[in-house]
Amino acid sequence: MTTSVELKSHPFLVVAEDDLDDQLLIRDALVDNGMSVSDIIFVNDGDELLQILPSLQPCPVVIMLDLNMPKMDGREALQEIKKNDRFKHIPVIIFTTSSADEDVKMTYESGGNTFFTKPALYEELVEVTGLILSYWFGKAEFCSVKT
Numbered sequence: 001m002t003t004s005v006e007l008k009s010h011p012f013l014v015v016a017e018d019d020l021d022d023q024l025l026i027r028d029a030l031v032d033n034g035m036s037v038s039d040i041i042f043v044n045d046g047d048e049l050l051q052i053l054p055s056l057q058p059c060p061v062v063i064m065l066d067l068n069m070p071k072m073d074g075r076e077a078l079q080e081i082k083k084n085d086r087f088k089h090i091p092v093i094i095f096t097t098s099s100a101d102e103d104v105k106m107t108y109e110s111g112g113n114t115f116f117t118k119p120a121l122y123e124e125l126v127e128v129t130g131l132i133l134s135y136w137f138g139k140a141e142f143c144s145v146k147t
Helices: 020-032 046-055 074-083 101-109 122-139
Strands: 013-016 040-043 062-065 092-096 114-117
Touching (some): 013 046, 020 040, 046 062, 046 074, 062 074
Parallel strands (some): 013 062
């Protein structure tokens, strides 16, 4: 059972995920929770994420970032985002298969805002994405800084 979240003024989300199947599952789970497909942008790695960020107006409300991607992984991308004055205000959610303590620690030490291990079942994915939308898009105030 899904519940739709009332989203604030046209927010959007960038998801950095290299696995096409995971992209489709994440998209479907977000849509099942009330997000429009047009408000979700997918990129395939950290390099593509950093290339697209300067062109997004306004900045995304949240970035969901997988840690294990080709070219530039999520660890490197997180560090680049958080050291860049134009993008460091954007909340970054790590959404990965890892549950390693060192990855959780690195996430928070590098300025990540939340760490989720990807759930194995679709119903759990819908629940987690619902929590993300409810908090980051429904309750939390977001910064609509134009870069």
